[in-house]
Amino acid sequence: MTRRDALLFVFVGFLILGTGFTQSWNSALLILNMGLISAIMALGVNLQWGLAGLFNVGVMGFVALGGLATVITSMPPNAEEWSVGGLRVIFGLLLGAGTIIATIIARRRMSKGRARTFATLAILIGGFFLFRYVFDGGVEAIEAVNPASTGYLGGLGLPVLLAWPMGGLLAAGAAWIIGKTALGLRSDYLAIATLGIAEIIIYILKNEDWLSRGVKNVVGLPRPTGVPYEIDLQNNAGFVERAAGLGLDPATASTLYVKIGYSVLFTVVLVLLLWLAQKALNSPWGRMMRAIRDNEVAAEAMGKDVTARHLQVFILGSAICGIAGAMMTTLDGQLTPTSYQPLRYTFLIWVMVIVGGSGNNFGSVLGGFLIWFLWVQVEPMGLALMQLITAGMSDGFWLKDHLIDSAAHMRLLTMGLVLLLVLRFSPRGLIPER
Amino acid sequence: MDFLNAIVAFANFVLVPGTAYGAQLALGALGVTLIYGILRFSNFAHGDTMAFGTMFVILITWGFQGLGISFGPLPTALLALPLGIVLTGFVLIGTDKMVYSFYRQRKVKPVVLVMVSLGVMFIMNGLTRFIIGPDDQRFADGERFIISARTFKEMTGLEEGLAIKTTQGITVITAVIVVAILFWFLNKTRTGKSMRAYSDNEDLALLSGINPERVVLYTWLIVAALATVAGTLYGLDKSFKPFTYFQLLLPIFAAAIVGGLGNPVGAIAGGFVIAFSEVTVTYAFKKVATYILPDALAPDGLLQLMSTDYKFAVSFSILIIVLLFKPTGLFKGQSV
Numbered sequence: 046m047t048r049r050d051a052l053l054f055v056f057v058g059f060l061i062l063g064t065g066f067t068q069s070w071n072s073a074l075l076i077l078n079m080g081l082i083s084a085i086m087a088l089g090v091n092l093q094w095g096l097a098g099l100f101n102v103g104v105m106g107f108v109a110l111g112g113l114a115t116v117i118t119s120m121p122p123n124a125e126e127w128s129v130g131g132l133r134v135i136f137g138l139l140l141g142a143g144t145i146i147a148t149i150i151a152r153r154r155m156s157k158g159r160a161r162t163f164a165t166l167a168i169l170i171g172g173f174f175l176f177r178y179v180f181d182g183g184v185e186a187i188e189a190v191n192p193a194s195t196g197y198l199g200g201l202g203l204p205v206l207l208a209w210p211m212g213g214l215l216a217a218g219a220a221w222i223i224g225k226t227a228l229g230l231r232s233d234y235l236a237i238a239t240l241g242i243a244e245i246i247i248y249i250l251k252n253e254d255w256l257s258r259g260v261k262n263v264v265g266l267p268r269p270t271g272v273p274y275e276i277d278l279q280n281n282a283g284f285v286e287r288a289a290g291l292g293l294d295p296a297t298a299s300t301l302y303v304k305i306g307y308s309v310l311f312t313v314v315l316v317l318l319l320w321l322a323q324k325a326l327n328s329p330w331g332r333m334m335r336a337i338r339d340n341e342v343a344a345e346a347m348g349k350d351v352t353a354r355h356l357q358v359f360i361l362g363s364a365i366c367g368i369a370g371a372m373m374t375t376l377d378g379q380l381t382p383t384s385y386q387p388l389r390y391t392f393l394i395w396v397m398v399i400v401g402g403s404g405n406n407f408g409s410v411l412g413g414f415l416i417w418f419l420w421v422q423v424e425p426m427g428l429a430l431m432q433l434i435t436a437g438m439s440d441g442f443w444l445k446d447h448l449i450d451s452a453a454h455m456r457l458l459t460m461g462l463v464l465l466l467v468l469r470f471s472p473r474g475l476i477p478e479r
Numbered sequence: 480m481d482f483l484n485a486i487v488a489f490a491n492f493v494l495v496p497g498t499a500y501g502a503q504l505a506l507g508a509l510g511v512t513l514i515y516g517i518l519r520f521s522n523f524a525h526g527d528t529m530a531f532g533t534m535f536v537i538l539i540t541w542g543f544q545g546l547g548i549s550f551g552p553l554p555t556a557l558l559a560l561p562l563g564i565v566l567t568g569f570v571l572i573g574t575d576k577m578v579y580s581f582y583r584q585r586k587v588k589p590v591v592l593v594m595v596s597l598g599v600m601f602i603m604n605g606l607t608r609f610i611i612g613p614d615d616q617r618f619a620d621g622e623r624f625i626i627s628a629r630t631f632k633e634m635t636g637l638e639e640g641l642a643i644k645t646t647q648g649i650t651v652i653t654a655v656i657v658v659a660i661l662f663w664f665l666n667k668t669r670t671g672k673s674m675r676a677y678s679d680n681e682d683l684a685l686l687s688g689i690n691p692e693r694v695v696l697y698t699w700l701i702v703a704a705l706a707t708v709a710g711t712l713y714g715l716d717k718s719f720k721p722f723t724y725f726q727l728l729l730p731i732f733a734a735a736i737v738g739g740l741g742n743p744v745g746a747i748a749g750g751f752v753i754a755f756s757e758v759t760v761t762y763a764f765k766k767v768a769t770y771i772l773p774d775a776l777a778p779d780g781l782l783q784l785m786s787t788d789y790k791f792a793v794s795f796s797i798l799i800i801v802l803l804f805k806p807t808g809l810f811k812g813q814s815v
Binding site for chain 2: 098100102177227236392399454456457461464468
C-alpha cells in the first residue's frame with residue numbers, strides 16, 4: 046500500500062465517522078457492518094474478475110446460498126416435519142441427483158447413435174417422474190405440519206458461526222456445477238449462465254417452503270457467541286451502570302454494543318480473507334492466473350490447463366461470496382428471500398470492484414466501503430436535492446410530488462453514473478493493480 | 480367431441496399464449512443478436528432499453544388518451560409506437576455517442592463493453608423508475624378480445640372456449656410485419672447488405688469502403704425499433720413493470736444463444752423454442768388429459784411438470800442443454 050492508498054482508506058473512515066457525528070452512531074455502525082460484508086463480497090468478485098478475468102453476474106445467487114446455509118446450520122431441527130417426510134424428501138433429492146449421474150454415465154459408456162439418444166431420454170424422463178412422485182409426497186407432508194410457524198425441516202442446530210464456512214461450501218458446490226458447464230465456452234456465456242442460476246436460486250428459496258419456509262421467511266436466527274441480545278444487556282445492572290457512566294441510555298448503549306460485537310467478528314473474517322487473497326495474488330499461483338488472464342493462448346502453450354484453473358478460481362471466488370452471504374443473514378437475524386435483488390446484490394458489488402480497482406485486493410475492500418456508504422447516503426442526499434429543486438413550487442403541484450416520491454430511485458442512477466465515469470476516466474480504479 | 484375439446488383447451492392455454500410470448504421474445508432476441516453480430520458484445524441493457532422505449536410509448540399513449548384520440552378497436556399504443564421508436568432511437572444514438580463509441584475506437588475487449596452496458600443498464604433502469612415509477616402500468620385500451628371464450632363456445636357448441644385477446648393477435652401480426660421488413664432491409668438494401676458484410680468480416684468490410692459509423696448508426700436505430708416494439712407488445716399483452724423487463728433479459732438471451740448469437744433467423748427460432756418450452760412445461764395438463772383419456776385413467780394430479788414460478792428455470796435449462804451439446808446454437812452463430 047502506498048501513502049495515497051492509505052489516505053483513501055482514512056478518507057472513507059472519516060466519511061463513516063462523519064455519519065456518526067452528524068447523524069447517529071447507530072447508522073455509522075450499520076454502514077460499517079454492511080461495508081465489511083460488502084468488502085468481502087467485492088474481494089470474492091475481484092478474485093474472479095481481477096485475477097482471472099471471469100465475468101460472474103450471479104453474485105446474488107451465491108450470497109443467497111450463504112443465507113440458506115445459515116438456516117440449515119443454525120436453526121434447531123423440527124422433529125415432527127422430519128418424521129412425516131424428511132427422509133422421503135432426501136430420498137427424492139438423491140433420486141434426482143442419481144438420474145443425472147446415470148444419464149452422464151450412460152452417455153459416456155454408450156457409443157454415439159440413436160440408441161444412446163433413446164437411453165438418455167428414457168433415463169431422464171423416467172427419473173424425473175420417479176423423482177417428482179417421491180419428492181412431492183414428502184414436501185406435501187412437511188409443509189402441512191404447522192404451516193403458520195414452522196412447516197419446514199429446520200436445520201442442524203449447530204452454532205451459527207459454523208454457518209459461515211457452510212455458506213462458502215454451498216456456494217462452492219453451486220459454482221462447481223455452473224463452472225463445469227459454462228467455463229471453457231465464450232466469456233459472455235458464463236455471464237448469462239450465472240445470471241440465470243442466480244435467479245433460479247432465488248426462486249427456489251421463494252418456493253421451496255419445506256427447505257426454508259419460502260416467502261414466509263425464517264426469523265429468529267440465533268446469534269453468534271460473543272454477541273448478546275439487547276434485552277439481556279438492558280437487564281444487566283452492571284452494563285446499565287457502565288452505559289450511564291459513558292452518558293448513554295441503556296437502550297442505545299445495548300444496540301451499539303451488539304453492533305460493535307458484529308463489527309469485531311466481521312473484521313476478523315475480512316482481515317483473514319484479505320490476508321489469504323494477498324498471499325494468493327503474490328504466489329506463483331497468482332502470477333499464473335494473471336498470465337492466463339492476460340494471454341490465454343500463451344499460457345496454454347506453456348502447458349497450463351486454462352479451464353481447470355478457471356474452474357478453481359471461480360469456485361474460490363463464489364465461496365467467498367457465500368461466506369459473506371451467510372454473515373449478512375446472521376447480521377439480519379432472518380432469511381428474507383424477497384429481499385434479494387440483482388441490482389443490489391450483483392451489480393452493486395461489481396460497481397464496488399470496478400471503482401475500487403479490479404485486480405487489487407485493497408482496492409476492492411476500499412470500493413466495498415465507499416460504494417456502500419454512497420448507496421446508503423445517496424437516498425437522503427437525493428431527497429434533499431429534490432426538495433431544493435422543488436422549493437419554489439407550490440405544495441400539491443404534481444411535479445413536486447412526483448419528484449419527491451421518485452427521489453428514492455436516484456440510487457440506481459448515481460451508481461450507473463459512477464460506474465460509467467470510472468470506466469471512462471479511470472478504468473483501473475481508485476487503487477490500480479500493481 | 481372430447482378430442483376436439485382437448486385440442487381447443489390446449490390451444491387456449493398453450494398454443495395461443497405461447498405464440499404471442501414467442502413473438503415478443505423473438506423481437507427482443509433479434510435486438511440482442513444484431514448488437515452482438517455488429518457491435519460484438521452482449522448488451523445487458525437490452526431489457527431496460529425495452530422498458531425505456533415502452534415508457535415513451537405509454538406516456539405518449541396517455542397524452543393521446545387525454546386529447547381524446549383513439550384507434551377505434553385497436554389499442555391507442557399502436558398510434559404512439561412510431562413516436563416512441565423515434566424517441567428511443569435518439570436515446571440509443573445519444574448513448575452510443577456518449578458512451579460506447581469511445582470504447583469502440585479503442586478496440587477494447589468485448590467483456591469491457593459488457594461492463595459498460597451494465598452501467599447503461601443502471602442508468603436506464605433508474606431513469607425509467609424515476610420518470611414512470613416502479614409500479615405496474617396498464618395502458619391497453621380498445622377491444623379486449625378478437626374471440627372471447629363465450630362467443631367461441633356459442634359458435635362451435637364445444638365445452639371448452641378458445642379466447643384470443645386482441646393484444647395477442649396484434650403481437651403476432653406486428654411481429655410478422657416487423658420481421659419481414661427487417662429481413663427485406665438486411666437482404667435487399669445497400670445499407671442492410673453492408674451491415675451483414677460488416678458483421679461477417681469487419682476488416683474486409685472496411686477495406687471495401689463501408690463506413691463503420693454509418694453501420695453502427697443504423698444498427699442502433701433498428702435495435703431501438705425492435706426493442707420498443709417488443710416492449711410495447713409485451714406490455715400490452717401482460718403489463719408494464721420495469722423490474723419484469725429487466726428479468727426478461729434471461730429468456731431473451733437464452734433465445735438468442737439457443738438460436739445462435741449473431742444469427743437473426745436463429746433468434747426468431749430461439750424465441751419460439753424458449754416460449755413454448757416455458758408455457759408447456761409449466762402448464763397443468765389435467766384438463767387436456769381428462770378429455771383424451773378414458774374415465775378410468777383420468778389423472779388425479781394436475782399433470783404439471785413444474786410450477787409456473789420456475790419458468791425461468793425452464794429457459795435456463797434449455798440454454799444449458801444447448802450450450803453443452805451445441806455451443807454455437809441451433810443455427811450457426813458467431814463466436815469470438
